[in-house]
Amino acid sequence: MTSLFPYLSPDQLAFAFSIAVIAGLVKGIVGFAMPMILVSGLGTFLPPELALVGLILPTVVTNGLQALRNGGRAALASIYRFRWFMGIGGLFLIASAQLFRLLSGPSLYLLIGIPVTVFAVLQLRGWQLRLRGQSRRADISIGTIAGAIGGVSGVWGPPTVAYLTALNTPKAEQMRVQGVIYGLGAVALLFSHIGSGVMTAEVAPFSLVLVVPAVVGMWLGRMVQDRIDQAAFRRATLMVLLIAGLNLVRRGLGF
Numbered sequence: 421m422t423s424l425f426p427y428l429s430p431d432q433l434a435f436a437f438s439i440a441v442i443a444g445l446v447k448g449i450v451g452f453a454m455p456m457i458l459v460s461g462l463g464t465f466l467p468p469e470l471a472l473v474g475l476i477l478p479t480v481v482t483n484g485l486q487a488l489r490n491g492g493r494a495a496l497a498s499i500y501r502f503r504w505f506m507g508i509g510g511l512f513l514i515a516s517a518q519l520f521r522l523l524s525g526p527s528l529y530l531l532i533g534i535p536v537t538v539f540a541v542l543q544l545r546g547w548q549l550r551l552r553g554q555s556r557r558a559d560i561s562i563g564t565i566a567g568a569i570g571g572v573s574g575v576w577g578p579p580t581v582a583y584l585t586a587l588n589t590p591k592a593e594q595m596r597v598q599g600v601i602y603g604l605g606a607v608a609l610l611f612s613h614i615g616s617g618v619m620t621a622e623v624a625p626f627s628l629v630l631v632v633p634a635v636v637g638m639w640l641g642r643m644v645q646d647r648i649d650q651a652a653f654r655r656a657t658l659m660v661l662l663i664a665g666l667n668l669v670r671r672g673l674g675f
Contacts (some may be wrong), residue, residue, distance in 0.1 A: 441634070513605055
């Protein structure tokens with residue numbers, strides 16, 4: 421094992437597995453937050469580049485499972501509905517990933533973390549933001565923000581979830597749409613960081629072995645998610661969104 425992961429101690433690998441299970445559990449319940457939990461947890465004891473590598477393959481696999489849970493036809497319908505969001509977001513994700521080695525990202529973290537935190541707090545306190553309907557302008561605007569921060573940090577869930585929540589998307593559809601959006605984004609992130617030199621043959625096995633605990637955690641989370649109603653799902657989503665926003669603010673302030 422040490423020859424396969426010369427950059428990790430056995431204790432570090434075990435801790436990484438535990439973080440992946442927790443990330444999968446949360447994702448199984450609310451459909452997002454795996455990158456945030458993985459990059460934050462792994463980043464407490466690993467270099468930022470290795471933490472980013474660790475989240476990539478688990479994110480690809482779990483989002484694929486989430487997107488296809490209701491079948492390929494439903495997934496294709498979600499792709500068509502959010503094609504502008506995903507297209508623009510993917511372009512900005514690929515572009516910003518090339519800046520990973522040049523940018524620390526604090527301004528981006530604050531730019532998205534503060535509005536997401538305020539949005540979640542207001543929603544939890546009873547203020548309801550409701551968009552009249554999905555629009556191309558909103559898709560492009562929020563897709564740009566999600567893609568830009570996603571390429572630099574590996575985290576693009578908060579703006580996406582805030583948008584879906586404002587659209588009052590039903591639980592099952594929101595889970596599927598998130599899987600499709602994050603899955604395609606994760607594939608783009610993978611190839612972007614192969615190009616940026618972050619994902620290499622030396623470190624890729626670390627990302628690969630985290631797939632198993634992430635999938636186990638997601639399976640456990642799905643059992644919880646299937647048993648909660650729309651109102652409980654919305655509140656759980658907003659709570660995780662609040663934590664995600666506060667975490668981005670923390671990272672932006674350098675704590």
